[in-house]
């Protein structure tokens with residue numbers, strides 16, 4: 598098995614959304630695929646998903662927090678995509694660092710310790726590292742990095758970020774070279790992953806690329822976890838006929854990127870030497886209001902659900918839109934629209950029969966839990 602391994606790719610989290618699509622694209626290009634995944638219960642209910650089982654990939658059920666599992670998975674590997682992660686906004690803070698950051702250190706520890714011939718490591722970070730990003734104060738024409746909005750601000754329904762002169766401030770799309778300011782454990786652990794990977798990669802000569810994905814959309818996003826992803830939540834709400842819950846005033850902005858464009862970026866980084874030791878935003882290149890997005894879901898699903906506006910989540914960012922010009926310079930660009938991604942997800946969701954298993958009560962409780 599170890600004789601012809603120069604094209605062997607390890608994908609951690611490969612049973613998941615981005616990992617499985619990346620695996621399929623690389624397999625089509627002739628790479629051999631090995632997947633390391635612990636089949637996290639709130640994503641897969643402990644089973645290999647059908648879309649992976651059928652492909653003939655080498656599957657290892659293991660945990661990126663365990664060095665032994667890394668050692669087993671890295672045997673004979675030339676390229677690594679480290680996509681396994683603990684995600685969302687949860688209170689077990691340390692688990693984010695164990696799964697996202699310590700695992701990254703373990704990966705380099707294994708490569709360096711055993712002098713493994715790994716040619717490239719590509720890691721998933723997130724737009725979340727920027728937090729609220731950078732704003733311009735229109736009063737003094739200076740820039741600043743805002744703190745989290747206060748409970749008082751939320752209570753007053755003052756959704757927009759204000760400058761130090763208490764005037765509305767203007768957000769700047771996130772650029773790779775600006776300071777980052779993660780607002781939750783997920784973002785913090787991803788930032789630590791980035792620094793760890795780029796530093797160890799440079800020091801030990803292991804070409805490394807980090808991608809900060811925006812909100813990724815398309816088929817195979819697990820609908821089991823209702824606490825993540827506006828699309829997953831809106832579609833379940835639309836298909837269940839309950840209101841689509843848009844927080845704040847609906848004018849928060851986001852950028853959404855198709856899984857197909859994300860996969861194209863992942864594939865590009867494998868051989869492109871210019872991407873070594875670099876960090877790139879991978880986004881849709883366009884700002885959408887959350888309200889506009891919910892309206893698009895309504896149109897595409899033809900639901901009678903209303904859109905309900907209000908409530909908030911304390912650590913949500915107000916505007917999160919990435920500048921993608923750095924990656925575009927390498928010839929990459931988003932080719933698929935948000936509407937296409939929504940339609941693709943709805944189609945897959947129904948094909949898999951998830952529309953028949955929607956936890957209507959959970960969706961209503963989710964809304965109650967937020968609107969304090």
Ligand SMILES: NC(=O)c1ccc[n+]([C@@H]2O[C@H](COP(=O)([O-])OP(=O)(O)OC[C@H]3O[C@@H](n4cnc5c(N)ncnc54)[C@H](O)[C@@H]3O)[C@@H](O)[C@H]2O)c1
Nearest residue numbers: 610613614615634635636637660661680681682721810813
């Ligand atoms: N989907 C998005 O919108 C988005 C946005 C920004 C960044 N990302 C990042 O991209 C990567 C892939 O995300 P995704 O959307 O495909 O998520 P996903 O949940 O579909 O896939 C993640 C996979 O990792 C596995 N996993 C979790 N903990 C593990 C562990 N300890 N050991 C081994 N496997 C483990 C899960 O079982 C799952 O199959 C993640 O690193 C995520 O943080 C995703």
